[in-house]
Amino acid sequence: MSNTVINVVKRNKDELKKNASRRLRAEGFIPATIYGQAEKPLSIKIDKKNFKEILKNRSMSNIIFDMHFKEDGREKKETTLIKEFQKDPISADFLHVDFIRIQMKKEVETTVSVSILNEEEAVGVKEGGGVVQRGLRELRILCLPTDIPEKIVYDIKNLEMGQSVKVSDIIPEEEIKILNNPEEVIVSIIHPTHLVVEQPVAEEEAEGEEPEVIAKEKAAEKEEQ
Template structure:
């Protein structure tokens, strides 16, 4: 089982966009916790505390949620919303869970050996960042590691190729490509071709505009 972190929270007594904006200015994140047998509860958490604990334990970890005046709950992070420009956390969803019931959760895919492969003038293209799995909370892996050190140009890794811990069920398509290896020059040619196509399209549009004027 992963190491468990603790998130401290307080009930949000009042809910409105204006209040949420004020909370964010004051260093807090509006959030909600929901789960089987309970109504959604609006809460607030400190931004610095939430960012720090997510950095330390990760999005797929199991957390103890301490809401002031209540018994601690076991939760997972169901969703994090970020500002489109600053990427600061703007909202968080937590789901209350039971340690004896399976949950559906996304686990990050971690690449091992990228630097070695890229030193051979190859590019590691990651097409799937997270794997959707179902398992008991005590069996959620911190990450799914993929060792690419022995891979060569043209090699691919699919979901079916991943090493999955016992007790963990994968919900993604087994034929989904996770990682592919290509030569760096092929990637450069593709980008150059894309730029040339864009330039040709712009030229064609310009010629049409001149002809119509």
Template sequence: MSITFELKAEPRSDLGKGASRRLRRAGQVPAILYGGGQEPQPLVLNHLDVLNQLKNDAVYSHVLTLKVGDRVESAVLRDLQRHPFKPTILHLDFLRVSADRKLRVHVPLHFVNAETAPGVKQQGGVVSHALIDIEITCLPKDLPEFIAVDLNGLSLGEAIHLSGVKLPDGVELATHVAPDSESDVIVVSIHHAHGGEEGPSVVAPTT
């Protein structure tokens, strides 16, 4: 994980919906830092700084450096609330990170070799992405920026299920998935283009 993310925050004592609205009007974002066996800490961050950090999708799957006043915390972004139609962040949830305690987080999937998969290149199929991320558990040191799903060798009518996703060392699915069980959902598949129209997901490998 060569990328580093740093956010500055200040403790917040003025709580409640009215206080949160005032903070947002002033260009700030209310937040909460919790976990790690400590009491939850209400925070406030600069909205513009938060938006700039969120431009990089990797921020969602990295351990962040959170500067809270004169101390430094390691945390992951556990959740955020966006305004339904404005480019505004309404609230942030941060989870404290301990080196010896496993994280439970969602990590994005990157689909590779889609254009060269036999079902696309030779059989004219289209790729359908059923999932864009998966929930995993791992120690902070093993947290991947993304998980690659390789479509090399995938033919028309075939699919990769959750149990077939190859995970990096030290990483496990948050929930055990047995092959061919109900929880073993499809992650990605290749199918016919109906009526010559574009399928539900165009072939565009994510790298």
């Protein structure tokens, strides 16, 4: 898998002031920050249209970016992964993206989604009348950047009523180490009466909520909005 080349622009002082991020988004940019490798955070802006095109039909967890930009008149490059991102809950537009610097020959910790196959064909569902209850939807892994999978797939066709799939049941490729607690549950088949249904949030409680944050992992620092 080859790295994805993207041209970005280092933000100037005016673009770091209060409310500057909102103006950048109105101009078609996504504010972003690059962290890691014991270096200073680098504030950049990314062309929104180009970024969305790159992500189209791809998993964000394993895209390795070669980010090209100019600094002090010199061409520079940072190799990164997406660390965290925020989206507007209504428009689904990116509000901010954090990237983490990586070294291609050094292991990196990241998260990947878990995809469950044959939910409707599972023995406990088809023959036992049970329902599928999901637990963990992502796993924390440690591996080289080039070994990061798009997702981890698990087939539950033979899963019976009352059985669960735990982290310890997932056997990844030998170059990948799963960091989650082995006892954490990924998926179960339970009796319908045991299904936990989330209660709707009361209207008065919902008012004033912050915009939705969809995060892979909290970055150590945040840019000044």
